[in-house]
Amino acid sequence: MLERFSNTAAEAWARAQDAAARVLTPSVRLGVTGLSRSGKTVFITSLVHNLLAGNTLPFFEPLARGRIVRVYLEPQPDDAVPRFDYESNLAKLTAGEPHWPESTRQIGELRLTIEYEPAAPVWRALGSGTMHLDIVDYPGEWLLDLPLLDLSYEDWSRQAIALARETARASAARDWLAFLATADARRPQDEHTAQKGAGLFTQYLRKCREEALSLSSLPPGRFLMPGDLAGSPAFTFFPLETPGCTPAPAESLWAMMARRYGSYKTHVVQPFFRDHFARLDRQIVLADVLTAINAGPDAVADLERALTDILRCFRQGQNGWLSLIGGRRIDRIVFAATKADHLHQANHDRLEAILRLIAAKSIERASFVGAEVRAFALASVRATREAQARQGGETLPCIVGTPLSGERLAGRTFGGTEELAIFPGDLPENPELAVSPAWLASGQAPAHFVRFRPPRQPAPEFGRGAVLPHIRLDRALNFLIGDKLA
Ligand SMILES: Nc1nc2c(ncn2[C@@H]2O[C@H](COP(=O)(O)OP(=O)(O)OP(=O)(O)O)[C@@H](O)[C@H]2O)c(=O)[nH]1
Ligand SMILES: [Mg+2]
Known part of the structure; x- marks a missing residue:
């Protein structure tokens, strides 16, 4: 059945079109996925906004070195796929009363075109380069059907x-x-x-x-x-x-x-695997690792199982799905632990190390070979700032944000306007400890999570456009597409 499926005329036609278009202007098809509420919509909106606005992305090498000439949106290549609603998501995140976009339940696509100066002098002498970045947003649950x-x-x-x-x-x-x-x-x-x-x-x-x-x-x-x-x-x-x-x-x-x-x-x-999945070049898988850690050992085991199942989909070589369905070679995969702004920065490396460990276990269990896999801890939109609080002679590293209306913590219900400083606690230095059932069940995991409102934008009289602050978004972006702009 799989052979018949991979040889359909529709697929061959889509491939031929892709190949022809790529000769003219190279394109990178980036899949963005993750289980529901993992932060896909916010990630894409912030990524596109930061690139379009030319915001500071110090670890995105082509931009940091001043080689990005122009970034703009263009009509997407696939007419039958809903367009990712970038404009209205951005409007919500940057409104006077900023709020998070609604949950999405379908696939969406967006094309970003990047004009850049090549890094190597010989290529630079030939003029600037152009690359299409086609971003495809799809629910991770669909992958688990593979x-x-x-x-x-x-x-x-x-x-x-x-x-x-x-x-x-x-x-x-x-x-x-x-x-x-x-x-x-x-x-x-x-x-x-x-x-x-x-x-x-x-x-x-x-x-x-x-x-x-x-x-x-x-x-x-x-x-x-x-x-x-x-x-x-x-x-x-x-x-x-x-x-x-x-x-x-x-x-x-x-x-x-x-x-x-x-x-x-x-x-x-x-149809999903033929039309979308088999055509991806790069992939980012978002995971709400903190929520899983907070929920305990069953939730972490479940997250590991989901990541293993997801990685199996990207396995190459013998028994690999991608080769069975005649898919392209995905050569880079990023796992990202989202919402890192719920922790003080001292814990960001620890969160990253925990995700790296979970990813390594999944790689082993899925007998994964093929793509290079990296793990990052990030916040697509940083909703908190950092502060120090004094308690009983001790200085505690806190995060400060405005809980969404209706959020509750320690018997208090928030109205959506008052700021709150929280000491969320620390993740253990040893990632093995953080994923051990005993520690997860011990109640020592950083807790007190509330959902924060997105950050307020500077008033227009300051003369600056909207800025979506982030944590480590640029590092993930650099690994995902930096080499394609070399
Ligand atoms: N603090 C913080 N919260 C975030 C961030 N990204 C996402 N969130 C929260 O996570 C929720 C879900 O984010 P979405 O981007 O809508 O997640 P999604 O994966 O697209 O969700 P579905 O469309 O339902 O599958 C948001 O409503 C926010 O409450 C972030 O960077 N920081
Ligand atoms: Mg969504």
Whole structure:
């Protein structure tokens, strides 16, 4: 099935178009992904804004050395993909009363064109270079569907049921597992049972996400964000306990579920991988590591599992998905721990080291080969500043920000206007300790997280345009595209 999929005329045509366009002006297709609420929209908006505004990005070498001549937006190459709504996201972040953009549930694309002076004198003598940066924003949950392409309905059912029976998911899965106990795979197919089971299964996935936020591995990824196929048979299935090796009896519930699972793969999963994923050159995976650390050992284990599954998608060589679907070679992948502004700067290196350790474990577990992988701790939009507070003769490094209206901490509910100084605590120096179940369960992890309002912009009378302050965004950017502007 995969071979047929990789050889479709549509894919060949898209490739030929890509190749022809690249000869004229090289383009880099950057995938931005991460599980929901990990910070994708804010990351892209801040990155594009900082580049367009020519803000200070000291670790983005081409800009720091004055080699960037001009950066501008252009119409994107793919007419059938929604445009990433940069302008309205920026307007929200830089409004008089700044606020975060809404959650997005679909793919989005944006083309940025960068004119630059090459670093090498011989190339410089030939004039300036131009590069298109095509940024593609897509939900990480969709990536987690990739393994389904290779998994029979029966194998997927076994895995999904085993996961639902894990202790961490027990309460979220209760109703669905109770229903499952009454669902005989061999009984005659009927739409009512299909809808009831699919509804309860989706509710279970939703509860996993809502209750712990950090339970990351929740395939099928589109059940929580179905888009225009919501309610169609391709979304109306669920895992069943299927007996041993016998084939599904004709017209049974089992056969119906297996058929719909197949439709989900054909109509939802395959087109995404063919049209978007297989065409990426570089990838950044955003992860809300702090929230996971704060939520405890199950959440960290779950994040590790999700990153491992994501890395498996990018594996190259034998058994690699990219080669199976005839994809391009992704040669650089960044893992980024977002929202580093929730910690004092003394902890940024520690957060980075923890993510590096989690990434290394995932690389090992996924037997990952191919791309160069780097880890960064960053804040796309820095919502806090730093201060020192004195407590009992001790000086504590604090962060100061304005909690969003309705946020609560230590029995206090905030109205959205008052500033708060918090000592968030420290991450351990040894990253091994930070991911050990004992430490995570001990309650010593930096806590007291509240969501802060984005920073206020300087008043227009200061004569400056909007500036979105960040932490280490430039380092990630330099690794992702700096070499392409050499
Ligand atoms: N303090 C701080 N908060 C951030 C930052 N980036 C994102 N956030 C917070 O995280 C939330 C989610 O960010 P988004 O960029 O919308 O995340 P997303 O991955 O696009 O989320 P979905 O579209 O729902 O998948 C925001 O509403 C902010 O509350 C950051 O750099 N600093
Ligand atoms: Mg988003």
